[in-house]
Amino acid sequence: MMNKEKDIESIIIRSLSGAANTEEKELLQEWLREAEANRWQYEQARHLWDTAAEVDYSIDPQTDAEWDKLIVRMGNSGSSDGAYIKRLKFWRYAAAAVVILGLAGLAALYLGGGLGRGPAIAQQYETLPGQTRQLALSDGSFINLNAGSTLSVIKGFGRGERRLILEGEAFFQVSHDPQQPFTVTMNGAEVRVTGTAFNLRAYPENEAVQLAVTEGSVAFRSENSDNGQAVKAGQAAKVDRATGRVSTIPFDERATAWQSGLIVFDSTLFPEVLRTLERQFAVEIEDNTQLQQKRYTATFDNRSLDEILSVMGATMSFQVDKRGGKVVLR
Secondary structure (H helix, E strand, O other), X not given: OOOHHHHHHHHHHHHHOOOOOHHHHHHHHHHHHHOHHHHHHHHHHHHHHHHHOOOOOOOOOOOOHHHHHHHHHHOOOOOOOHHHHHHHHHHHHHHHHHHHHHHHHHHHHHHOOOOOOOOOEEEEEEOOOOOOEEEEOOOOOEEEEOOOOEEEEEOOEOOOEEEEEEEEEEEXXXXXXXXXXXXXXXXXXXXXXXXXXXXXXXOOOOOEEEEEEEEOEEEEEEOOOOOOEEEEOOEEEEEEOOOOOEEEEOOOHHHHHHHHOEEEXXXXXXXXXXXXXXXXXXXXXXXXXXXXXXXXXXXXXXOOHXXXXXXXXXXXXXXXXXXXXXXXXX
């Protein structure tokens, strides 16, 4: 059983480092829903995590000077709450570990493993359910991160190559630099460009990683193949996660419309539909229907969750109840 006060700290670090498993992600989301103070604490931790990536790792971590710089960068919290000060003390030690080892090293400390399990992560950005986030990278590229997504910047970004890891969905506007290829890796697929604009959808529950290119050209391949397929502006493709097969799919301009509040389902499996709604509206949905193998097609333009479920319930014949903050379908 989880000791939340203690264990949530390591789960937060695992989440920020991209190492959290499905159970830990669910526990974190449950904890975040419990109180607004928890969300605030998480945002402070994430802010410190992001800011710590800018620290000069060559400094002496035993002095307070660098910590004071971090506090200044974080800004005045405006709070004298004792619980905040207690939590801040923990993150001070975390920041010291960042100074010594870098972000990947901090993760290694709390993951109980070494530094050789994967690429070293220099910085990580994450969105909670119901949130989106706009990012500006050091190379001049811009990224819009959809709800419930994680983007990891690999150490060495901008020094001969630009490598990222994505779980979730994001729209990329990549600054042109033929000397430094821009690579995004997902579970099952990879894209490689020098400068272009494209949308990637790669949530864990998705059957395929989907790519839609709006500008330029992208090399798109499965993780088990050395041969990339060229996908040009106005084209789209997918990598089937089960087979690794890359195939062309019709380009749909709505692929990027999530940035303006559009939710699109195109022959989407019912469980995936529900996971999308959970992310977009920061709600838990319990499915007691017999519709798990059904597929659903619809487009919703800035509609509320109640409106969407009302339309779906009428067309798919299910009832909606609300119990203790949870939505139950039957």
